[in-house]
Amino acid sequence: MDQATVLRRLREEEERIATGWVGRKGQEDPAGALRELLAKQLASGVPRVEVRVRQEDPYLRAFFMTLSHRYGLQPFRKPRQKRENLMLEVPEPFLQDVFWPLYEACTALIQGGLSAWYYGLVDEFRDGGQPSAEERVDD
Numbered sequence: 001m002d003q004a005t006v007l008r009r010l011r012e013e014e015e016r017i018a019t020g021w022v023g024r025k026g027q028e029d030p031a032g033a034l035r036e037l038l039a040k041q042l043a044s045g046v047p048r049v050e051v052r053v054r055q056e057d058p059y060l061r062a063f064f065m066t067l068s069h070r071y072g073l074q075p076f077r078k079p080r081q082k083r084e085n086l087m088l089e090v091p092e093p094f095l096q097d098v099f100w101p102l103y104e105a106c107t108a109l110i111q112g113g114l115s116a117w118y119y120g121l122v123d124e125f126r127d128g129g130q131p132s133a134e135e136r137v138d139d
Contacts, residue, residue, distance in 0.1 A: 006113040013105045017098060034098060035071050041091040049092045056084045059114070060107050067103055 011030070018026030022033040042048075055061040064086060068075045075086045090099060 001113040001116045003113070006109055009109050010106050013109065014102060017102050017105075021098060031070055037098065038071050038073070038091065038094050041094050046091040046093060048089050049095060050087060050089045051095065053086045053088065054084055055086065060110065061086065063107065063110060064103065067099070067106065071099070073099075 014034075015027060015030045018030035018033045020026070022037055025033045025036075053064060055064055061084060065075050068088060073088055073090055075088050077083075077085060078087060081087070088095075
């Protein structure tokens with residue numbers, strides 16, 4: 001899967017979730033619509049939760065931060081937390097119904113794209129032949 005395909009599918013997933021929560025506006029500007037939904041939840045006093053996410057993969061950790069910033073959220077670390085741990089304070093409905101499902105769907109797409117890229121590279125470098133069991137990454 002090439003970069004353009006992964007990016008298109010990420011945007012489609014965001015649009016699908018945004019449309020489910022905010023209707024037509026989610027089709028026109030999914031990120032903006034989800035930022036507005038989050039702002040409404042914050043303004044209405046919906047209870048916030050503080051979650052800790054442990055993501056050892058540096059690319060997926062960076063994506064978590066990118067997705068958080070996309071909606072105006074600020075991931076943080078508490079003192080002495082390790083690099084792979086990130087904290088996020090967010091209204092619970094937004095986290096459970098929007099952010100987390102979107103994050104999981106997007107990370108699956110990203111991992112699929114990285115996996116396809118990696119195995120394509122290895123196959124080309126190997127000059128044909130069958131891969132050994134040691135060459136396979138646990139999916």
